Amino acid sequence: MGWISPWKLNRLGMLNMNRRNVDYIARYNSRVSYPLVDNKLKTKLAVAEYDVRTPKLLQVVRQQHEISRFRQMAEDLKGFAIKPAKGSGGKGITVITGRDGDDYIKASGARVSVPYLERHLSNILAGLYSLAGTPDVAIVEDLVESIPELARYSFQGVPDIRIVVFQGYPVMAMLRLATTASDGKANLHQGAVGVGLNIANGHSLNAVQFNRPISLHPDTGLALENIAIDDWQEMLVMASRCYEATGLGYMGVDLVVDVDDGPLLLELNARPGLAIQMANGRGLLPRLRQIEALRKPHFTPEDRAAYAMETFTSKT
C-alpha cells in the first residue's frame, strides 16, 4: 500500500474529510435540521409528509419501565430491528431475523436471549450509542426483507443503497453489501462491500472492500459487475424528496428495497462518508461544483432526479 499525491487526488476531484466538513456540511447543513436526521424517530415523521415511506414502527421505548412491555410486544414477532433513535454509523442496531424457542436469532445467526435484548434496550436508553452520550429512546421496527435479486449478493445483512444528495440533487450512489467481516452490517468502514452505482441507470460500476477494489463478493463469491437496480428513477426521486423534508443541503440517504413494500428509507445521514467515491472510482467534487454553479435550480424532486440521471453518467 503506497501513497497517492495530493495533486493527483485533486485532479480526480476527490472530496476529503476537511473540505467536506468546512465547505459542504458546515455551509449547507443548518444546525437546526440536525435533530431531524440524528433522531430516527423524527426522521420518520418528517419524511412521511413527503410520501417517503419507512419501515413500519412497532414500538418506541422511552423509559426504563417500558422495557417490560417490549417482551409482550415481541412475543409473537418473527423478525424486527431495535435501533437507538440517535445512534450513528449503525451503532447499537440489533436485527432479529427469527426465533428459536424462547431465544431470538440475530442476523448473524447468533442466538440471543430476551434479557440480552432488554439489556440492549436499557443501554440505548442510557445513551450508550447516542451521538453525545445523551439519554436516548429505542425504536423497534418491522424487519425489512430485501428483494432476493439484491439479497443474494449480501451476506446475512440487508443490502442498502446510499445516495448522496446535494441541494436536492442525487450526485452519487452506491450499493452496500454486508459481509462476514462487517457482521451483517452495511457499514463500509466495518468491512461491508461498496458497489458504485451509475446515477444514470442504477447499474453497478466498481466495488471496494476495506478501500481496496474487488470484483467478487468475499463471502457469496458472486460477481459484482452486472448488478442493476430496478425502479432506479423512483429511488432517486425518493432521495431527492428528503431534501425538502429536512432542508439539509448535503446528506446521505440510505434506502432499502423491501419485498413487500418496495423502496423504503432506512435513515438519513448529515455527515455521509467519503468511501462512496472509492466505490464509484471518481471524486464528488466535480459534481458538487456543477450543482453549485447551476443558475436555475430545479424545483421538483422529479426534475432534479431527471437532471441528475441526464448529467451524471458514468463518464462525468
Added chain:
Amino acid sequence: MTARSRIPFYFAILLLIAAGISVAVWRHVELGIPWFTGEQQPVWMVEARIDFEGTGEPVLASMNIPDQPPGFRIISEQAASPGYGFSIVEDSGDRRAEWSKRDVNGTQTLYFKVQLVPDGQAQTIEPERRPKPEPVFWEEPQATAVEELLQQAAAKSSTPESLTRELIKLLRPDSRAQNTTLLVSNANYIELLNQMLNHAGIPARTADGLALEDARRQQQLRPFLQIYDGARWLTFDPRTAEQGLPEDVLLWRQESVSLLDVVGGDDSEVSFSMLRQTVPALQLAQAQSSDNGLGFLSLYQLPIEEQGMFRMLLLLPLGALVVALMRIVVGIKTSGTFMPILIAVAFVQTTLVPGLIAFISVVAIGLLMRSYLSSLNLLLVSRISALIILVIFITAGLSIAGYQMGFNTGMTVTFFPMVIIAWTIERMSILWEEEGPREVFVQGAGSLFVAVCAFLLMSTPLASHLTFNFPELHLVVLGLILLMGQYTGYKLSELRRFNPMKVYD
C-alpha cells in the same frame, strides 16, 4: 448559504498572530525577559566602602548614590552597616544614602552595594527646570586671564560643546601656555573649568565616574565635566577633552555637590570595589518587572501556588495545538478528542516511561474488569460510576505495589484523570465489542502517540519557559488553531486511504 469572504477572517488571524508576537517582542525588549532559558546577562556589583573615625558623638554619614546613571540600570541596592540606622533620602534629584548612630567610637566601616545592568538605552531623566549658569566673580588678575582664555577658546569654536573642548585643550596640563599657569594648579583644574564655563554662560557642573573593571578593589572616582546644551547634560573627559562617556564608566555622582558628608566623624574616605557577575536573564527580568509598568502582564505577580497551576494550564494550549494538528492535518484517530492532552499532562507529572506503563496497565486492568461489569447488565451511569471507583482502586493498588517494590514512580499514577480514564475504558470496551480489537488498538495507539507527541512538546524547557513568561504567545497558538479550522486540504492519512484511486487517474 453563500460563501462568505474569508479575507476578514484571515485578516483577524493575522492581527491575532501579529499582536501575540509584537507584545512578546515588546516585553522582551522592555523587560529583558529572555527568549531562551538559561540565558545569562552580565551584572556589575559595585560596593562603596566608607571608612571614618568615630569621635564619640552621634554620627550622620550621608553619601550620594547613583540615580539613573546613563548606560546602566540599577536593579538592587543594599547597605550593610551593623548598628546603624539606614535610609535612602531623595531631595530634588539628589539621592543620598544616610547612616546614623548615636554613640560612635573607633574605626567605622559602612558598605553600600548596588547591582547594575549595562543598558545602552538608559538615560538620565532631565531636570524639570532648565539649569542656569552660575555667575562667578573673578578678581584681578585672574579676571583678565579668564577673559583672554575664553576669547581664545571662543575664537576656535562655534558651539558650547566645541568651546568646552577648546577650553579643556587650552588648560590641559601638557599644553598650558604662559598666562594659564597663573590660574591653573592641579588641585583646582576641574573646578576652574567648571567656573570658567559658567562664566562664559554655559551651565556646567562636575560629576564623578567610576571605571568598571572586573574584580578591582580600592578604586577611586574620576572627575568628569558636564555641560548643559539646552536639552541634556553632555559629559566631557577633562583630561582628553573627549566628548561622551566611555562605555565602562559608571557616573556615580551627577546632580549632587558633595559625594560624602560625615557629621561626627573624622578622616572619612570612600573607596570602591566591583565585581562582574552573570545571572540568569530571567531572574533579572523578574526582579525588574515589579517596578515596570509592563510588569502587570507578568504571572510572577501571582502567589507561588497559583503560579504553579498556571504553569500547567498554560501548557494545555500546546497540547491542543498538537491534537488539532494530528487530527486535522495528519489524520490520526484518537479515542476521545482531547483525552490525549489530559494523558500528556499526566505524563508531564509522571515522566514518560513510568507514565506509559502506569497508563497502559490501568486501562488494561480496567478493560478486564469492565468485561465482567458488562455481564452484570447494569445501567450506563452506574456502570461508569462503578468503573470510576474501580479505576481508583486500580491506581491505589498500583501505587502500593509500586511503593512496596521500591518504585516511587508508582505513586504518581494518581496524576491521571480518573474520570477520563473510566470513560476511556468504557469507550474502548464498547469499541472492542462492536468493531473488534483491531480498532481498539488503532485508536488506543493513536491516542497514546498523540499524547506522547504533546508530552514531548510540553516537556521541553523552552515550551514551559515561553508559555509562562510570554502568555501573549498563546494568541499565536490560538491563531494557528483557528487557521487549521479552515484547512480543507487532504489529510496525510487520506493520501494513503485514497491510494487505490490511482487506477482511475
